[in-house]
Amino acid sequence: MRVIDRIGLILDIFAQRAQSFEGKLQVELAQLRYLSTRLVRGWTHLERQKGGIGLRGPGETQLETDKRLIADRIRQIQKRLEKVERQRNQGRSARRRAELPVVSLVGYTNAGKSTLFNALTGAGVYAANQLFATLDPTLRRLPISSNLTVILADTVGFIRQLPHELVAAFRSTLKEAADADLLLHVIDASDERSDETIAEVNRVLGEIGAAEVRQIQVYNKIDRVVDLEPQIERNASGEVTKIWLSAKTGAGLLLLEQALEGVFRREVIHRRVHLGPTSAGLRARLYSTARVLKEESDGAGGWDLEVELLKRNVKLLQDLDESQVSMNG
Numbered sequence: 001m002r003v004i005d006r007i008g009l010i011l012d013i014f015a016q017r018a019q020s021f022e023g024k025l026q027v028e029l030a031q032l033r034y035l036s037t038r039l040v041r042g043w044t045h046l047e048r049q050k051g052g053i054g055l056r057g058p059g060e061t062q063l064e065t066d067k068r069l070i071a072d073r074i075r076q077i078q079k080r081l082e083k084v085e086r087q088r089n090q091g092r093s094a095r096r097r098a099e100l101p102v103v104s105l106v107g108y109t110n111a112g113k114s115t116l117f118n119a120l121t122g123a124g125v126y127a128a129n130q131l132f133a134t135l136d137p138t139l140r141r142l143p144i145s146s147n148l149t150v151i152l153a154d155t156v157g158f159i160r161q162l163p164h165e166l167v168a169a170f171r172s173t174l175k176e177a178a179d180a181d182l183l184l185h186v187i188d189a190s191d192e193r194s195d196e197t198i199a200e201v202n203r204v205l206g207e208i209g210a211a212e213v214r215q216i217q218v219y220n221k222i223d224r225v226v227d228l229e230p231q232i233e234r235n236a237s238g239e240v241t242k243i244w245l246s247a248k249t250g251a252g253l254l255l256l257e258q259a260l261e262g263v264f265r266r267e268v269i270h271r272r273v274h275l276g277p278t279s280a281g282l283r284a285r286l287y288s289t290a291r292v293l294k295e296e297s298d299g300a301g302g303w304d305l306e307v308e309l310l311k312r313n314v315k316l317l318q319d320l321d322e323s324q325v326s327m328n329g
């Protein structure tokens, strides 16, 4: 019988679930790091499962050879991961350029993040009653009102005492959460130990630098709890702090959509802009990042536009002098 400890088990599950190239590399890196800690503790022989294992150098003990090979492979994977991460960051800054707010679903594994993601976006993301169904972050555009679209991110689930090898490995994936404008912290309302999982998720969020990101707690699976109805809770300033719903039945989804609209509504501003004939470039950018409500030619090669855009994008209009922009809401 193969004896396997908790970390080994988690790593095995991760290895089975990783879909993307990056996910696979991260899992292998975590496995190797874990293996090397075991070696130090006196495991003198390494199972030769992966190809490319070289010959023992002169005077090297088996342990030294194993350590060296693992260290080589770790370096190799780290290099590749750095490359993938650079590409990922480019994707992230492309999104930033598109200037849409990012909403990340975070929470304990099996809480229902992917089910909620699918319910909101109509996407077919894999959701299953198993640990770590999701390993790779998935992103979709989610229109939340006529004038506002956000990016919704589904992320890897957290787990109690996530081995630090794994936290490190998935740090870059979890950055998606740290970079978000809003976190939807999905909680299994039918889980009696939800207080502990909430604390654990918040602890990991702190570790990845996401403690300050605004959070709404989404108590999911209310269909499994007797007498629990869809509802919403606000703090003294009227901001939504908690929502109870069921991603599976759809009960309460509307409350969440309204809450999202409420969070981001204040982000939308309304402007009238006059663009001269030389501002065709800016006009094109307004069409891609703002919502153009009205446009009229000024008869002299320029345009009068009425636009709605996010506050954070107002810098687009900075190049225009004051007389060309009129405030309105």
Ligand SMILES: Nc1nc2c(ncn2[C@@H]2O[C@H](COP(=O)(O)OP(=O)(O)OP(=O)(O)O)[C@@H](O)[C@H]2O)c(=O)[nH]1
Pocket (backbone or CB within 6 Å): 107, 108, 109, 110, 111, 112, 113, 114, 115, 116, 126, 127, 128, 129, 130, 131, 132, 133, 134, 135, 155, 156, 157, 158, 220, 221, 222, 223, 224, 245, 246, 247, 248, 249
């Ligand atoms: N009864 C009920 N089951 C739900 C609800 N939402 C999700 N589930 C079930 O809970 C299980 C886990 O759902 P997922 O959406 O995969 O959970 P997850 O949070 O994405 O899990 P990881 O990707 O592992 O972090 C699945 O069997 C879902 O069908 C709900 O509102 N009610």
Ligand SMILES: [Mg+2]
Pocket (backbone or CB within 6 Å): 113, 114, 115, 126, 127, 132, 133, 134, 154, 155, 157
């Ligand atoms: Mg999932």
